[in-house]
Amino acid sequence: MGDFLLTMPWAVVLILLPLVGAIVCFLWPKNVNQLGLVTLAGVFLSVVGLGAWLLENGVYHHAVGGWNAPLGIHLYADGLSLVMLGITALVGLFVSVYATAYFDRVQSEQFWPLWLFLLTALNALFLSADMFNLYVTLELLGLSAVALVALAGGKAALNGAMRYLLASLLGSLLFLFGVALLYHTYGSLDLAILSEQIEASPTVWMALGLISAGLLLKTALFPLHFWLPPAHASAFSPISALLSALVVKASFYLLLRLWLELFWPISGSVAGLLGILGVMAILWGSLQALRQTRVKMLVAYSTVAQIGYLFLAFPLAMGAGVTAWNAVMYLAISHALAKAAMFMAAGNLLRFGGHDRIADLDQLAQRLPLTVAAFALAGVSLIGLPPSGGFIGKWLLLEAALMQGRWDLAVVIVLGGVLAAMYLFKVLGYAFTEASTPSKVTAVPVRMEWAALLLASGAILLGFLAPLILPLLAIGTPFDAFSSAQEVMS
Amino acid sequence: MNWNDWLPLLLIACSLVPGLIIFGLAEQRVRLRTTLNLSGSVINLLLVAWMLWGVYHGQHFETRLPLLPGLDLVLRAGPLSLLFVTLSAVLWLLTTIYAIGYLEGSPHRSRFFGFFSLCVSATIGVAMSGNLITFLLFYELLTLATYPLIVHRGTEVARHAGKIYLRYTLIGGGLLMFATVWLYTLTGSLEFTPQGFLHALGDEHRPALVMIFILFIAGFGVKAALIPLHGWLPLAMIAPAPVSALLHAVAVVKAGAFGIVRVVYDVFGINFATDLGVTAPLAWLAAFTILYASMRALYQDDLKRRLAFSTISQVSYITLGIAIAGPIAAIGGVVHLVHQGLMKITLFFCAGNLAETLGIHKISEMDGVGQRMPWTMAAFTIGVFGMIGAPPTAGFITKWYLGMGALEAGQSWVIWVLAGSSLLNAAYFLPILHRVWFRKPPKHWPEEHDFGRQETSWMLLLPPIITAFLALGAGLVAAAAFSPLAWAKLIAEREFY
Numbered sequence: 006m007g008d009f010l011l012t013m014p015w016a017v018v019l020i021l022l023p024l025v026g027a028i029v030c031f032l033w034p035k036n037v038n039q040l041g042l043v044t045l046a047g048v049f050l051s052v053v054g055l056g057a058w059l060l061e062n063g064v065y066h067h068a069v070g071g072w073n074a075p076l077g078i079h080l081y082a083d084g085l086s087l088v089m090l091g092i093t094a095l096v097g098l099f100v101s102v103y104a105t106a107y108f109d110r111v112q113s114e115q116f117w118p119l120w121l122f123l124l125t126a127l128n129a130l131f132l133s134a135d136m137f138n139l140y141v142t143l144e145l146l147g148l149s150a151v152a153l154v155a156l157a158g159g160k161a162a163l164n165g166a167m168r169y170l171l172a173s174l175l176g177s178l179l180f181l182f183g184v185a186l187l188y189h190t191y192g193s194l195d196l197a198i199l200s201e202q203i204e205a206s207p208t209v210w211m212a213l214g215l216i217s218a219g220l221l222l223k224t225a226l227f228p229l230h231f232w233l234p235p236a237h238a239s240a241f242s243p244i245s246a247l248l249s250a251l252v253v254k255a256s257f258y259l260l261l262r263l264w265l266e267l268f269w270p271i272s273g274s275v276a277g278l279l280g281i282l283g284v285m286a287i288l289w290g291s292l293q294a295l296r297q298t299r300v301k302m303l304v305a306y307s308t309v310a311q312i313g314y315l316f317l318a319f320p321l322a323m324g325a326g327v328t329a330w331n332a333v334m335y336l337a338i339s340h341a342l343a344k345a346a347m348f349m350a351a352g353n354l355l356r357f358g359g360h361d362r363i364a365d366l367d368q369l370a371q372r373l374p375l376t377v378a379a380f381a382l383a384g385v386s387l388i389g390l391p392p393s394g395g396f397i398g399k400w401l402l403l404e405a406a407l408m409q410g411r412w413d414l415a416v417v418i419v420l421g422g423v424l425a426a427m428y429l430f431k432v433l434g435y436a437f438t439e440a441s442t443p444s445k446v447t448a449v450p451v452r453m454e455w456a457a458l459l460l461a462s463g464a465i466l467l468g469f470l471a472p473l474i475l476p477l478l479a480i481g482t483p484f485d486a487f488s489s490a491q492e493v494m495s
Numbered sequence: 496m497n498w499n500d501w502l503p504l505l506l507i508a509c510s511l512v513p514g515l516i517i518f519g520l521a522e523q524r525v526r527l528r529t530t531l532n533l534s535g536s537v538i539n540l541l542l543v544a545w546m547l548w549g550v551y552h553g554q555h556f557e558t559r560l561p562l563l564p565g566l567d568l569v570l571r572a573g574p575l576s577l578l579f580v581t582l583s584a585v586l587w588l589l590t591t592i593y594a595i596g597y598l599e600g601s602p603h604r605s606r607f608f609g610f611f612s613l614c615v616s617a618t619i620g621v622a623m624s625g626n627l628i629t630f631l632l633f634y635e636l637l638t639l640a641t642y643p644l645i646v647h648r649g650t651e652v653a654r655h656a657g658k659i660y661l662r663y664t665l666i667g668g669g670l671l672m673f674a675t676v677w678l679y680t681l682t683g684s685l686e687f688t689p690q691g692f693l694h695a696l697g698d699e700h701r702p703a704l705v706m707i708f709i710l711f712i713a714g715f716g717v718k719a720a721l722i723p724l725h726g727w728l729p730l731a732m733i734a735p736a737p738v739s740a741l742l743h744a745v746a747v748v749k750a751g752a753f754g755i756v757r758v759v760y761d762v763f764g765i766n767f768a769t770d771l772g773v774t775a776p777l778a779w780l781a782a783f784t785i786l787y788a789s790m791r792a793l794y795q796d797d798l799k800r801r802l803a804f805s806t807i808s809q810v811s812y813i814t815l816g817i818a819i820a821g822p823i824a825a826i827g828g829v830v831h832l833v834h835q836g837l838m839k840i841t842l843f844f845c846a847g848n849l850a851e852t853l854g855i856h857k858i859s860e861m862d863g864v865g866q867r868m869p870w871t872m873a874a875f876t877i878g879v880f881g882m883i884g885a886p887p888t889a890g891f892i893t894k895w896y897l898g899m900g901a902l903e904a905g906q907s908w909v910i911w912v913l914a915g916s917s918l919l920n921a922a923y924f925l926p927i928l929h930r931v932w933f934r935k936p937p938k939h940w941p942e943e944h945d946f947g948r949q950e951t952s953w954m955l956l957l958p959p960i961i962t963a964f965l966a967l968g969a970g971l972v973a974a975a976a977f978s979p980l981a982w983a984k985l986i987a988e989r990e991f992y
Binding site: 368390399400403408415420431434435471472 | 518561563568628632636638642647654658662665677679680
């Protein structure tokens with residue numbers, strides 16, 4: 006058994022399993038729900054397997070078919086990839102359970118193949134180690150995400166999907182240009198090989214600009230966030246959950262990875278710019294969220310604000326190094342759990358009352374207590390109150406800011422929490438009062454309520470798991486740019 | 496690992512676990528809910544007694560769990576912690592009995608008792624925290640768990656009160672987090688240490704430390720209702736009476752005051768804080784709060800609002816006692832943690848009885864109520880004399896030590912503050928007593944409920960009588976070995992010598 010765990014090529018399984026699952030679901034749609042859940046469970050176990058492997062052996066790499074770079078396809082996993090894969094599998098599993106109750110027959114036949122393609126793209130993205138594969142996974146990710154948004158049909162959803170499609174395509178295109186420039190200059194696309202050779206030159210700067218712009222657009226960092234709220238708010242709730250929790254994180258992960266491994270020697274001077282945009286995102290996203298009258302729009306704008314936090318790490322990492330990166334990864338995974346739970350909770354109350362007008366939530370605290378509890382617990386983590394994963398993330402980020410006297414960023418970190426509390430408790434406050442006009446209610450399946458609640462509890466539980474997760478993140482020292490690059494070479 | 500390492504955690508579980516189970520109970524399972532609540536609080540009380548005995552005999556109780564690299568979640572039972580824990584445990588039991596009587600037949604009781612237990616867990620956590628990050632964790636948990644109790648009734652007014660409450664407390668919490676992390680980057684430690692852990696820091700950090708101190712006071716000052724951070728408290732009186740009684744008179748405001756005590760004693764250390772020059776302004780602020788809030792109380796006709804302003808004023812005695820920075824005043828401040836709790840909870844219980852039995856909410860409606868409800872009003876009277884500081888009540892002990900301490904520390908101006916406060920307390924409380932005992936009752940009470948031969952339900956009557964008795968007892972037997980005063984002396988000794 007132990008040997009089996011350590012000899013399976015987990016990374017390959019992680020990509021092939023959802024891919025096969027997607028095709029099977031597409032061809033034989035009779036039992037999609039069961040097939041999909043089995044696939045997700047398989048993916049989850051494979052991540053555990055990969056984790057066991059990493060803990061035993063350190064960094065994982067695998068040359069597909071025995072062909073090494075620069076010719077073959079190279080899969081690579083360190084602690085950073087592992088944590089992203091893990092959070093994807095976990096959120097994916099819960100959203101899948103939720104989806105089995107959420108969609109009707111026809112909808113689930115459309116949902117499962119697309120979602121499993123999306124999962125394939127996510128897993129492949131977290132495991133790829135060369136620029137071209139990254140481009141392919143990014144494109145696949147964008148397209149399946151857009152298709153998922155469009156599933157909801159209706160004017161708002163199609164409008165949102167269209168905007169999303171254009172933004173996503175433009176983002177990929179910019180990324181591709183950047184990749185082409187690098188290939189032209191260095192004749193390789195392998196991250197490890199490139200990182201050895203890269204140096205400051207106009208072409209590299211150009212590539213950095215293009216790649217970053219493309220990824221920022223896909224990550225929806227202010228002011229490139231315009232496509233996110235309509236797309237995330239109009240999609241079906243489980244899909245909103247996947248998009249907000251995982252898809253934007255994937256492009257963020259890629260940006261982080263490239264800055265850490267490729268561009269770090271030269272990108273330090275522009276890190277400040279990302280920090281400024283992050284600050285603007287926190288403030289602008291929060292203020293917009295405060296103005297919303299509907300739950301899903303509010304939650305979508307909260308995503309805009311929370312993404313801002315992730316970018317504060319770039320300027321802070323100059324002086325605080327690992328603390329800043331740990332902070333940002335902790336915030337990212339906490340946000341993934343909390344935001345998925347929150348969109349699921351929003352889906353529940355939409356199903357229950359037929360609307361998501363905040364002022365008419367009509368005593369949901371009593372009538373839909375599990376859902377309101379899920380929303381509240383997820384909110385605690387998003388605000389960054391203890392005990393929660395969000396608190397640990399903010400604590401580390403604040404520590405990184407104060408360590409080097411970045412008072413401006415420290416104030417924004419705290420202020421963002423207070424603003425988040427204001428908009429989230431607006432929803433919770435109205436869950437206690439009566440609506441002026443009661444609306445007809447439909448029962449919410451138990452599975453949907455519990456899926457949201459358990460995921461939200463996960464965000465709280467993360468507040469106690471830092472001693473377990475931070476060492477995992479450190480496998481292969483992904484945050485130590487040069488040593489990591491050298492390890493890949495040897 | 497031995498038994499003593501887990502006792503502090505177990506103490507929190509005593510209220511947390513029943514609370515979580517109660518959330519899942521159906522509304523009509525009254526008996527099971529009551530059993531859970533009462534057994535939780537009785538076990539809690541037994542554990543506290545065990546730990547009191549243990550600490551008195553020099554045992555150590557400490558739970559330590561890793562939270563972050565270099566930072567642990569620490570729960571520790573020291574003399575100061577146990578003073579607060581004992582108060583919370585005793586009052587939790589009494590308030591639970593009271594709340595069961597008070598809420599009989601009203602909706603959403605499972606939710607109410609669930610959050611109520613959560614609040615108690617958070618308060619006990621605050622009391623037992625062994626370092627600042629643990630303190631912060633439970634402090635914020637207390638904020639979150641009280642919110643649903645304030646908006647419990649689900650009216651627009653309640654929602655508004657809840658919003659204001661959160662605005663104050665969460666901004667306060669943000670300041671605390673800022674200050675805590677800042678301190679951590681300077682020292683690399685957050686462990687509560689008798690006489691503080693900052694004096695080793697170089698002189699160049701003094702301006703930063705003054706700023707951190709101000710942030711801490713602003714953060715804790717919100718819950719301790721230091722003026723001008725008190726705005727949430729009178730509004731929060733919209734909550735059901737047991738909540739006002741236990742939480743707003745005891746747990747929440749005490750958590751703030753306790754935070755100030757911790758920061759001054761166990762983070763900065765009283766000598767270092769005096770040396771920094773930060774204690775004198777704190778004393779002025781506390782003195783101003785005492786007088787100003789009493790003045791505001793004069794003008795309130797709503798009984799609970801008058802009591803709320805009185806709370807604001809009285810809690811600042813604790814801060815004042817700490818900030819005078821002498822050992823005797825410190826005894827007065829620390830012991831007032833307990834004394835104010837006992838006296839104020841009595842008054843709030845009585846106010847709740849009036850509202851629940853006769854529908855009386857305003858002072859102008861209280862004419863002659865002493866004839867209708869003699870036991871309740873007797874308890875109320877004891878509470879009032881305690882507030883004024885008349886001997887032999889607990890309030891007198893506090894004022895005596897505060898006054899003596901101020902003289903000993905050469906700050907005679909405090910005497911005037913204390914005298915003024917006593918006068919003002921008399922001015923806003925004695926007219927109530929006059930109405931209650933010496934005026935004729937009206938023909939009809941606003942909304943009378945019949946409880947047969949008794950003046951009200953025994954579950955409503957017993958708790959205030961017991962707390963009034965305790966408030967009197969704490970004054971009468973102050974010299975005994977296990978009185979609050981004796982513990983306060985132990986704590987002051989540890990800090991000053």
